Amino acid sequence: MTATHFSTKDRILSAAEALFAQHGFAGTSLRQVTSQADVNLAAVNYHFGSKENLVNEIFRRRLDQLSQERLDALKAALAKDSSPLQDILSAFIRPALNLTLDRQHGGAAFVRVLARAYAEKNDRLRKFLSDNYGHVLREFAKALAGQLPELDKETLYWRLDFVAGALTYAMADFGMIKRPDGVSEKDHCVKSAEQLIAFAAAGLQAD
Amino acid sequence: MTATHFSTKDRILSAAEALFAQHGFAGTSLRQVTSQADVNLAAVNYHFGSKENLVNEIFRRRLDQLSQERLDALKAALAKDSSPLQDILSAFIRPALNLTLDRQHGGAAFVRVLARAYAEKNDRLRKFLSDNYGHVLREFAKALAGQLPELDKETLYWRLDFVAGALTYAMADFGMIKRPDGVSEKDHCVKSAEQLIAFAAAGLQAD
């Protein structure tokens, strides 16, 4: 396979990701997917077995990479002499927000798929995500707890939930903030990350 | 109509709200709705014209009340000699979290419907919400700006987005935090509000 060739499987994944981002899982038909991917209707069931499994594969393709980037960044932050809160938060937040930059490869669409997944609260999908990627969150909770020794565990978990909510919201571009015309996408993303890290660090350290 | 009588229309609204919360808009069929409401399949189209209009009516029923409660609480907070940040945030956050307590009347389900609405990013629905309830958010932004004079407008809007995200996330119970067995629902809600207000106030005041 050359660098410019995309297999039927890849084309289906990318088309499905874009459509799921726009219309949701239930709101997207396999006919739309195969049409946009320019493959035959039967191809989805051939390559993925079912619509549900196609959804799982979309998550796997993105989250394997995102988790690795987050853990690598966390490791680097913890390896330093001091590991300020901001560096740990940065390790969690920046790789996620960077996905929103990746329009070329559909990362931006995936971010919205992820936000939908939270809203859907599909039990099987949640179990899939928890089983496969829950350990990443636990690593970060542990690292943050180390920097906030005065905080009781319960409060820490509350606040981590709030950070996750703010991040999801910011990533999926739900809010009022729109990128101004003069600002590049990359600069906007960097700014988002800085703003969120400062906000989250202060919130985590509230009295 | 007596206090204990619920019209076909009301029963449809409540059943639809509960089902939309659980399975999403596209994921819920009118057959499920009419079956759960114990009305005939044809009743939805008779009373609401279409599925889409049924969705809008669900939002109208809840948001008219929520917006009024928020604005009343804001007015009360601003009428006092001093209006600390926490009181303004409380006016925004508590009425929303109180909805999660209202299991009797389905408010808890609506909260998740609202979270879905953000994720859906349905343009017609977003316009409906912005047109009808956008002024509430602007009132709060103005009030908060008055308490944070040193903050530039752009940063304020960023942080408001983060607060909205954290609130949505907390309300819809997406995160890791689960209500412990020994704690009543009401206590859990009060605790959520306190935690979020403290977190948001600190975040808003970050350097």
Place this chain on the structure above:
DNA sequence: GTCTATATTTGGATAGAC
């Protein structure tokens, strides 16, 4: 306003040729 019955469309999935 409510019912039964049904028209019409659309969806996921599969069989079987190539």
Place this chain on the structure above:
DNA sequence: GTCTATCCAAATATAGAC
């Protein structure tokens, strides 16, 4: 691995009796 054709279930919506 890919295609056409098709099955079958489920969906929205409507027509017309009561």
